[in-house]
Amino acid sequence: MPTGIRLALVALVLSLSAIPLPAAASAEPEGPERIDVDVDRKAGCPQSTVAVTLSAEEGGGEPRFTIYRNGDRITDGVVSPGKTRTERIYVRPGRSARIKVTISGQGTSTFTTKSTCRGMKVHRGAHLPRTGPATDLMAKLATASGLLLTGGIIWWYGSVWPRRTPAAPITVTRSPTARRRYPDLDL
Template identity: 30%
Template sequence: MNCPSREVRITLRNAGARNEDYGIERSDDAPSVPGQIGPHSTKTVMIKLREDRRTRVQVNWANKLLETRTLTANCKKAGAAPPSETPPSKLPHTGPDNGVLWARAATGAAAMITGVIIFWYGGIWPRRREQIFANKKSG
């Protein structure tokens, strides 16, 4: 891998006695690279990869797969410093604090008290002392 150009060098060797056709295909929707190599010769082909994406590169000869490699171009991250501690000796605190737990408990208690008050008030509110409908006996 050559950074920052994100180019990969592929070297092809023909050990046979005649010209051979080859094809280099990639999984990143780029067009295939066809070519021909002479007898007893070596050819180098440069292909460019996308940044931070895994790309499967395969070399074919006579519609047969010769070799496949999965490559990733991390040229932007190549200059980054390695992490200082791998793995960390102590995990960071990620749960709720004690104050949050008390606030949730107080909210639940207040909701229960409000429900009890509404239930009690609903039982006494519609009462009326005067009689709205006449009794069947008095009529």
């Protein structure tokens, strides 16, 4: 190939590379620009819970989030655009916990919280009041009566069985010409 043709091809390639081309469109749907995460530093007493508040800006999609407490997944979900979502996370009284919030497309935020609720009774859910007889007493009575009944049946069966066996064969006292009571019985 002559040198002139080679120079012409190089010039053509350089001139085409200088032409501006439109940028490629992104394949990912646009999400909200940012989700703000706010975690209480101290747990509220007497429930010993901290509030994790997730706030999304207007526009975009619904990003997923996952909340971890000390490495264990607690809850997950989505945050709608322009909405605020608050999750209450339990922290053991007198302890601290590491709360990690992972948001799709944004990364992970880690917070350390502490519960100063010492010596308080913590109720995680609604409990019904105790009514009626004690269940422990009823279970003990049912077990005792079952044992007495079983013992009585074993005592009775032991007195009835094994019966004595006769020393000689059983003889049927009937006349030889009489009709047999059990015709299929071999004697």
